[in-house]
Amino acid sequence: MHLTLKTLALVALSTGIASVNAVSGSGKTTRYWDCCKGSCGWSGKAAVNQPIKSCDKSDNPLADMAAKNGCESGGQAYMCSAQAPWAVSDTLAYGFSAVKLAGGTESSWCCACYKLTFTSGNAKGKQLIVQATNTGGDLGNNHFDLAMPGGGVGIFNGCTNEWGAPSSGWGAQYGGISSRTECDSFPEKLKAGCYWRFDWFGNSDNPDVTFEEVTCPKAITDKSGCIRNGQTPT
Template sequence: MVSFKQLTLLALTTGLATVDAQATGRTTRYWDCCKGSCGWSGKANVNQPVQSCDRNDNPLSNMGAKNGCENGGSAYMCTNQSPWAVDDRLAYGFAAVKLAGQSERSWCCACYELTFTSGPVSGKKMVVQATNTGGDLGQNHFDIAMPGGGVGIFNGCTSQWGAPSNGWGAQYGGISSRSECDSFPEKLKPGCYWRFDWFQNADNPNVSFREVSCPSELTDKTGCKRW
């Protein structure tokens, strides 16, 4: 059986990728260390919520554990929900999502193929799984999870990793140079370096996007599959 990755790579090399149900949107970046909104039961018709981890990055069996971004909370974003390069033109990762005219019930744990249409990554593709919902996001907005991308409204990185009070770098946007990744916790370094290597430090590029079947490489990390 041909895998999703093989089909995607074939489409990229032959130009045969379909554009059915394409829409346009925008991206930002974040890493707040918080338990994702899709980590709670009942958010969508899925086999289980998105996996959360304790402050030492161990997977939690208690899916109802309180968010680490709240006082007394113990559940955080797992570090394996960082982005990575499949090859020079394709990456996988995770995102907080908000889609026009839809609720999180329709996007939690769904996957989307993003084609970047601006900046240094124009033409590259990224497949993301929705693990979170951004209450402060605009319509058709993908807030891509990448370590060092800025904590935004909430900050669980200080309680989990001892990050500065506003997270690493600026609260919105995060760090500004690759060398700053060197001081990150070991498990967060690869995702931080990804931003400056594969992603070329792109600053909130625009995208066209479409929903796709989730590759197992993503669902194996979150444990979450839509029915």
């Protein structure tokens, strides 16, 4: 369904996160982890304090925001392991996502946060708050491609260069690995995010969601470094 523009006063949600003058609607999810620098990692994409952090091959944050994408020849910038999801409680988790919303552009969603409520699959009823760090030409409208280690590299694969993953990434190119035990062999920094998929997320397979934009939790922006102008993370 197309986005519905809501003009709302700031209100406290059950999650403790405030709703903003926002877009909301229903959408779909997929999963990925391609290790590439996120598209919101360049200056000028949106009105923000700074682009999202990228990391070098050793997973150290880069000071040079203009560093070339590691998924391109000669590139040095990759997705940081800190952009993996984690559980806050049994029913709430935080993470990051590639995003494409109907009627919007990267300038409207880069570094914005969205509260997703899962409406199908094993995670039905749970909520995941994600920050938009990326987008993709292969995404449909109102589509959240959730970043989780082992979720499949999709079109691009920086994981072989960054982490020594197999030439086609871990597991299937689309969808990634198929069992929790496969996470055991992952690099130490990626294991927790990989296990998250099979534990908190219940190995849900591309569940549907309802979504609304919310003020970003500080716990998320502390990891990404990116805050939209006019917002104060909570």
